[in-house]
Amino acid sequence: MVRFVIRRLLQMVVTFAGATFLVYALMFANQNDPIQALAGERPVSDAVREVLTERYHLDEPFLVQYGYYMRDLLTGDFGTTLNGRPIGEIMADAWPNTVKLALLALFFAVLFGVAAGLVAGLRRGSVFDTSTLALTLVVVGLPIIVLAPIAQLIFGVKLGWFPTTAGARPSLYGLILPALVLGAASTATMMRLTRASVAENVRADHVRTARAKGLSSRRVVGVHVLRTSLIPVVTLIGVDLGTLMAGAIVTEGVFNIPGVGSKLLLGIQTEDGPLVVGFVSVLVVVFLVSNLLVDLVYALLDPRIRL
Amino acid sequence: MSDLGTAAAEVAPAATEAAPAGGRSRSLAADAWYDLRRNWIFWVASALVVLVVLMAAAPALFTSADPTACDTRRQFAGPAGGAFFGYDFQGCDVFARTVHGARASVLVGVLAVLLTGVIGLAFGMLAGYFGGWLDALLSRIVDVVLGIPLLLAAIVLSKRLAADSQGSGIASVVIVLGLLGWTTAARVMRSSVLAARSQDYVAAARMLGAGPWRIMWRHILPNALAPFVVVLTITLGTFIATEATLSFLNVGLRAPAISWGIDIATAGKHVREAALPLVAPSLFLTLTVLAFIMLGDAIRDAFDPKLR
Amino acid sequence: MTEPSHSWDTPTAEWATRPGRATVTVPSSGEHLLDVRDLRVEFATRDGVARVVDGVSFHVDPGETLAILGESGSGKSVTAQAVMGILDTPPAAVRGGQVLFAGEDLLAVPAERRRQVRGQEIAMVFQDALSALNPVFPVGWQITEALRARKGVSKAEARRRAVELMSMVQIPAAAQRVDDYPHQFSGGMRQRVMIAMALAMRPKVLIADEPTTALDVTVQAQIMDLLAELRAELDMALILITHDLGVVADVADRITVMYAGRIVEHADVHTLYAAPAHPYTRGLLASIPRLDHRGHGLRSITGSPPSPLAVPHGCPFHPRCPYAQQVCRMTAPPLLRIGRLDRASACHFPPEALDARPI
Numbered sequence A: 001m002v003r004f005v006i007r008r009l010l011q012m013v014v015t016f017a018g019a020t021f022l023v024y025a026l027m028f029a030n031q032n033d034p035i036q037a038l039a040g041e042r043p044v045s046d047a048v049r050e051v052l053t054e055r056y057h058l059d060e061p062f063l064v065q066y067g068y069y070m071r072d073l074l075t076g077d078f079g080t081t082l083n084g085r086p087i088g089e090i091m092a093d094a095w096p097n098t099v100k101l102a103l104l105a106l107f108f109a110v111l112f113g114v115a116a117g118l119v120a121g122l123r124r125g126s127v128f129d130t131s132t133l134a135l136t137l138v139v140v141g142l143p144i145i146v147l148a149p150i151a152q153l154i155f156g157v158k159l160g161w162f163p164t165t166a167g168a169r170p171s172l173y174g175l176i177l178p179a180l181v182l183g184a185a186s187t188a189t190m191m192r193l194t195r196a197s198v199a200e201n202v203r204a205d206h207v208r209t210a211r212a213k214g215l216s217s218r219r220v221v222g223v224h225v226l227r228t229s230l231i232p233v234v235t236l237i238g239v240d241l242g243t244l245m246a247g248a249i250v251t252e253g254v255f256n257i258p259g260v261g262s263k264l265l266l267g268i269q270t271e272d273g274p275l276v277v278g279f280v281s282v283l284v285v286v287f288l289v290s291n292l293l294v295d296l297v298y299a300l301l302d303p304r305i306r307l
Numbered sequence B: 001m002s003d004l005g006t007a008a009a010e011v012a013p014a015a016t017e018a019a020p021a022g023g024r025s026r027s028l029a030a031d032a033w034y035d036l037r038r039n040w041i042f043w044v045a046s047a048l049v050v051l052v053v054l055m056a057a058a059p060a061l062f063t064s065a066d067p068t069a070c071d072t073r074r075q076f077a078g079p080a081g082g083a084f085f086g087y088d089f090q091g092c093d094v095f096a097r098t099v100h101g102a103r104a105s106v107l108v109g110v111l112a113v114l115l116t117g118v119i120g121l122a123f124g125m126l127a128g129y130f131g132g133w134l135d136a137l138l139s140r141i142v143d144v145v146l147g148i149p150l151l152l153a154a155i156v157l158s159k160r161l162a163a164d165s166q167g168s169g170i171a172s173v174v175i176v177l178g179l180l181g182w183t184t185a186a187r188v189m190r191s192s193v194l195a196a197r198s199q200d201y202v203a204a205a206r207m208l209g210a211g212p213w214r215i216m217w218r219h220i221l222p223n224a225l226a227p228f229v230v231v232l233t234i235t236l237g238t239f240i241a242t243e244a245t246l247s248f249l250n251v252g253l254r255a256p257a258i259s260w261g262i263d264i265a266t267a268g269k270h271v272r273e274a275a276l277p278l279v280a281p282s283l284f285l286t287l288t289v290l291a292f293i294m295l296g297d298a299i300r301d302a303f304d305p306k307l308r
Numbered sequence C: 001m002t003e004p005s006h007s008w009d010t011p012t013a014e015w016a017t018r019p020g021r022a023t024v025t026v027p028s029s030g031e032h033l034l035d036v037r038d039l040r041v042e043f044a045t046r047d048g049v050a051r052v053v054d055g056v057s058f059h060v061d062p063g064e065t066l067a068i069l070g071e072s073g074s075g076k077s078v079t080a081q082a083v084m085g086i087l088d089t090p091p092a093a094v095r096g097g098q099v100l101f102a103g104e105d106l107l108a109v110p111a112e113r114r115r116q117v118r119g120q121e122i123a124m125v126f127q128d129a130l131s132a133l134n135p136v137f138p139v140g141w142q143i144t145e146a147l148r149a150r151k152g153v154s155k156a157e158a159r160r161r162a163v164e165l166m167s168m169v170q171i172p173a174a175a176q177r178v179d180d181y182p183h184q185f186s187g188g189m190r191q192r193v194m195i196a197m198a199l200a201m202r203p204k205v206l207i208a209d210e211p212t213t214a215l216d217v218t219v220q221a222q223i224m225d226l227l228a229e230l231r232a233e234l235d236m237a238l239i240l241i242t243h244d245l246g247v248v249a250d251v252a253d254r255i256t257v258m259y260a261g262r263i264v265e266h267a268d269v270h271t272l273y274a275a276p277a278h279p280y281t282r283g284l285l286a287s288i289p290r291l292d293h294r295g296h297g298l299r300s301i302t303g304s305p306p307s308p309l310a311v312p313h314g315c316p317f318h319p320r321c322p323y324a325q326q327v328c329r330m331t332a333p334p335l336l337r338i339g340r341l342d343r344a345s346a347c348h349f350p351p352e353a354l355d356a357r358p359i
Helices: A002-028 A034-039 A046-055 A062-074 A087-122 A127-141 A144-158 A172-202 A205-212 A217-255 A260-269 A273-301 B002-016 B028-037 B040-057 B094-130 B132-147 B150-164 B170-180 B183-197 B200-207 B212-248 B260-269 B276-303 C076-084 C111-117 C139-143 C145-151 C155-168 C187-199 C217-234 C245-249 C269-274 C279-286 C326-330 C350-355
Strands: C034-045 C048-060 C065-069 C092-101 C122-125 C205-209 C237-242 C254-259 C262-268
Touching: A002 A062, A002 A273, A002 B132, A002 B150, A087 A127, A087 A172, A087 A217, A087 A260, A087 A273, A127 A172, A127 B276, A144 A172, A144 A217, A144 B212, A144 B260, A144 B276, A172 A217, A205 A217, A217 A260, A217 A273, A217 B150, A217 B212, A260 A273, A273 B132, A273 B150, B028 B276, B040 B094, B040 B276, B094 B132, B094 B170, B094 B183, B094 B212, B094 B260, B094 B276, B132 B183, B150 B170, B150 B212, B170 B212, B183 B212, B200 B212, B212 B260, B212 B276, B260 B276, C034 C076, C048 C065, C048 C076, C048 C092, C048 C237, C048 C262, C065 C076, C065 C245, C076 C092, C076 C122, C076 C205, C076 C237, C122 C187, C139 C145, C139 C155, C139 C187, C145 C155, C155 C187, C187 C205, C187 C217, C205 C217, C217 C237, C237 C245, C245 C269, C254 C269, C254 C279, C262 C269, C262 C279
Parallel strands: C065 C237, C065 C254, C122 C205, C205 C237
Antiparallel strands: C034 C048, C034 C092, C254 C262
16 A cells, blocks of 8 residues: 555656646747746736846856756746736635635535436336436536636526625625536536446346345445545546646636636746646645545545555 | 346346347347437437537528628628617627638637547556556656646647747647547546446457457457547537637737637627627527537437446 | 146155264154245246246255255246345246245235245355355444344344354354455355355255355365254255256255256155266266366257246257157156156156166
8 A cells, every 4th residue: 555655646746847847848938038928918028028037047058057946946936927916825826715615516416416317226217217317418518618607697697696706705695606616517426426336237247245234225235335436536536636627717717716727727828837837736736636635535435456 | 336237238138148028139239229219309400510510610501691891881780681689789680600610610629629639549548557657657748737727728829839839829729628638538438448448358369369450449449439429519619618718818818810709809898889789799608518528418418337 | 737746745754864863853743844845937038038937846844954956047046036036026027836934825925924934044145255244344244234233132142143253154263254355355255154144044944056156166065064054953954956967976965957947856865876867967967168078079058948938849958858758848757756756757757768878
């Protein structure tokens, strides 16, 4: 088990290094005028040019620049935006909102998705099964840029059940609609995966053995089928985090939630290079760490892969 | 499960031997086509796909209005004449814009999927067939690309490409999607190749002196193709959705290109004044994405022996 | 059209006991511990209805070992699962017959009663222990799961019993391995775990469905010996399902041969091997390679078993039978007693088979 963890940590370090290098290279490598690139389309004065050159070590070779960047990143110094605001500060403000939103979305996804998938998997071909299957198919195909504005329109504006925007300090209630929207695609995929997993496991040999032992249906399903069916679902949570992160950018924008996603979007639209790179790097770290956690949980659930 | 399998399995192969009646012998592809033909989802999805492709290739078939003939005096006007969805913020015919918007989406989707397909095929095939250090190296590359969620990487890359080039950005978006979206296809191809490689017919071919390329092309590829095509079909849907999202966020296509993403973004801002400009591109985008995903799903289900 | 097979009366006390085997206790009332009568199971497939079990009858009593012998697809596993009541009922359907356990027809009782009997009175051991055991729970947990869930045995006591059971099936270092997972055991050890699991509730009948097919030859012998010992020790009835003639010889008391969902022959083990009364059995025995036949070609039965969807009219074996006559193509032979009380054959011409050159 320990060896497994160490191996995964090493993999993670390699992937982290590779991913951040990729991001950094994409932003800064081989540019004719890196300062202009940093500033986007805004004109740059000579004074600003000097400051930026010094701050970003632009007079040094690329790899050295990357070295500085990594060192800063690892010590928690995310640098400052083009306007001079420390990125770390912006992040500290934005993260809690996004974390609340994402966790809430994940919670809904697991709650509705797994429950629906379990029932559908056990009752394949029933009305419930076919209708939820159709519904999840539509949801999976519905891009979040469509779902978010329309949900806001229907449930916020027209029906008035939820606030249309979340505001500066969003309450939990204000986050429910955005969380449902954000988690919709995950709910759908989780439901389908649980359904397929359950349907497959219900016919598995070890379930047949459990029945042969004369165990009650409730126990056979609740203990044997569920336990083995949930294993792939757990890995899906890891994959879904990436989709959640991406979806958060859109959701926070539409519902006006001051989180990581909307700040990132703002940075993109104002062409604030350092902010974009800084935020994306952090998101990469979060993504990798959560994937690692998911893998660990997976190893805990499935003893066969603990080598 | 094994017993039902035995009983059912005995039905098929035994039928081809002694007993003439009782069961037609079927190949996997023939079985899959049989299932596919009777699946109404397959037909609906295919019809939608044909419709969208037609719309992309020949928009004139659907609307005679000019999407760029915008008159601000008609801002937010309701449906009139051939403008089934009214007029948007700039006074453009929403329906005409939506119909013409299909071209960008389909073009981007198809080109990006082709690029993804080539990269994924190469990676998956090489990693799966040769294994060893090549596999390890390629898997690490996959990990790195996967380490950044698609949209984030697309945003960063798009910004970079946009800084370097002008124009409506179709090429950039295609490159972005193609370079970042091949990982699932590669993994699927790799596992198919791994499974096929250990089969006896590959060993037989090798024994007869076939070189690795021939084996890969003639023996492994045909068997690994079905799940790969399924992934590509679904990826097409995902790409169309991602392109729309990138355009929505202002990092994908931009004017003068007509994209559903752009239209949704502008319409979303003015949704209290008029809902129709939001509805049309949303509807078309959703149906298109759904069509490809459904198609891929239907094909996958048809080929899946576990669902018999 | 198949006439119903005849069940035979209780064997008399002159039923031989062999050295080393427990004496068979015979219920004097004529009621067998497990009595399967005319069982029929159908499968609904895309190409029609398959009659996988087509009028099968057998019985077994405490202390004896019945072997059900047949090739893959003969319906033997489905028969066992139908007795246990664990068939997936679509696509399978039990269409007729009775499964009498101590006089009670399990096919006619409510599902709850059926479940009570399952595992408790009749237990089953499956072929592939790796897939039959749940991969995510330790073996000790699985062995005593029924005890804990159905009998309310405490966790501590269950653990003790698990170790006891594992020792009984001769798993070394049982106390240390009780928390290990199935994939950490070798094939033979896994099979022992399955046997321990089946025996945990002290069933009266143990059905072993191809328990050694997935194992190496040397391990096969060990497992068969273990089953024989346990059967004797616990005075159970053992039903052994297999396709392997070699495995059966040492352990079985009586053998029932199945073909295409029907019973074609039934006899005690000595008689079956010495003088089979059905061409199929004769063919099976003749196809075993033997050292003293060196230099002769290998013999096999021509053709293959029929698909359950298209069982030949008349005798199902007639397309492959060297003695087939017109009547064999027309009428299915009923399972009739031959000679001694406990011998039967479903052949129109059993003397032909008997008189054929002895093996």
